[in-house]
Amino acid sequence: MSDAAGPDDRKPPYSTMYGAYAPAEIARGIGDVGVAKAEGPMLPTLALAFLAGAYISLGAMFYLLTMTGADLGSGPARMLGGVAFSLGLILVLVGGAELFTGNVLIVLGWAHGRVSTLGLLKNWGLVYVGNFVGAVGMAVLAYWSGFHEIGGGGVAATAIAVASAKEALPPDVAFVRGILCNVLVCMAVWLCFGARDVASKVLAIVFPISAFVAMGFEHSIANMFFLPYAMLLALDPALAAKGVTIAGLVRNLVPVTLGNIVGGGVFVALSYYVIYLRGRRR
Numbered sequence: 001m002s003d004a005a006g007p008d009d010r011k012p013p014y015s016t017m018y019g020a021y022a023p024a025e026i027a028r029g030i031g032d033v034g035v036a037k038a039e040g041p042m043l044p045t046l047a048l049a050f051l052a053g054a055y056i057s058l059g060a061m062f063y064l065l066t067m068t069g070a071d072l073g074s075g076p077a078r079m080l081g082g083v084a085f086s087l088g089l090i091l092v093l094v095g096g097a098e099l100f101t102g103n104v105l106i107v108l109g110w111a112h113g114r115v116s117t118l119g120l121l122k123n124w125g126l127v128y129v130g131n132f133v134g135a136v137g138m139a140v141l142a143y144w145s146g147f148h149e150i151g152g153g154g155v156a157a158t159a160i161a162v163a164s165a166k167e168a169l170p171p172d173v174a175f176v177r178g179i180l181c182n183v184l185v186c187m188a189v190w191l192c193f194g195a196r197d198v199a200s201k202v203l204a205i206v207f208p209i210s211a212f213v214a215m216g217f218e219h220s221i222a223n224m225f226f227l228p229y230a231m232l233l234a235l236d237p238a239l240a241a242k243g244v245t246i247a248g249l250v251r252n253l254v255p256v257t258l259g260n261i262v263g264g265g266v267f268v269a270l271s272y273y274v275i276y277l278r279g280r281r282r
Contacts, residue, residue, distance in 0.1 A: 030269075053137070055134075063082075063084050078216075101260050104268075106123060182260040
């Protein structure tokens with residue numbers, strides 16, 4: 001009698017046993033998606049990037065509203081604001097859009113030799129520009145709508161305070177906060193890839209995103225809304241507010257963007273590449 005296991009004796013795959021994809025399966029899936037993103041046509045990529053910039057801005061607006069007049073204490077208020085901000089990534093990942101900070105995970109496919117350097121940089125460039133246009137466009141719409149007047153101008157005061165704090169960050173601090181931010185953002189994307197239904201995806205997103213917001217880390221695409229929005233508010237003489245400058249915007253975005261690339265590309269994508277894909281057949 002043979003000792004070889006028959007078809008009925010084989011263990012089912014992890015994803016069948018526990019209802020979620022295993023980390024190795026997630027790594028392969030993110031690699032496949034990265035290839036598709038890098039090879040995607042320009043116009044749809046730009047359109048989806050525009051949407052992602054707008055979606056993250058909606059989350060930022062929800063955050064400003066939640067933080068206005070919050071008297072729960074610093075920790076609980078920031079946690080609640082982070083939950084509100086999670087709306088942006090939920091819209092991106094469940095609704096479908098191209099977000100630069102999430103697309104940093106394409107580094108995994110690049111390291112595996114499935115994505116060219118040109119394809120990687122092309123996607124990042126298109127998505128970054130599209131995100132910027134979407135975020136600034138939403139800042140214009142938010143200002144035009146009078147959103148800042150909610151709470152007797154309280155939202156405007158909150159927005160100006162948030163933007164001023166971001167502009168004042170030293171470049172090295174902004175860089176490190178960008179690293180820590182995108183570790184959590186890319187882990188939210190990673191966990192979302194492990195989920196099989198919408199409710200699980202939402203739950204996977206909320207905790208990492210609310211954590212990075214509560215801890216004060218820096219997200220380049222969110223800052224593309226916060227800083228231009230404060231610049232627009234400074235144009236209103238009734239607010240008598242000092243606005244963020246173009247130089248201040250650039251001074252924040254450059255180190256935060258670089259930090260986001262390191263956080264998601266090195267700490268998440270390359271780490272999981274080495275663990276699950278290095279040396280394996282493409």
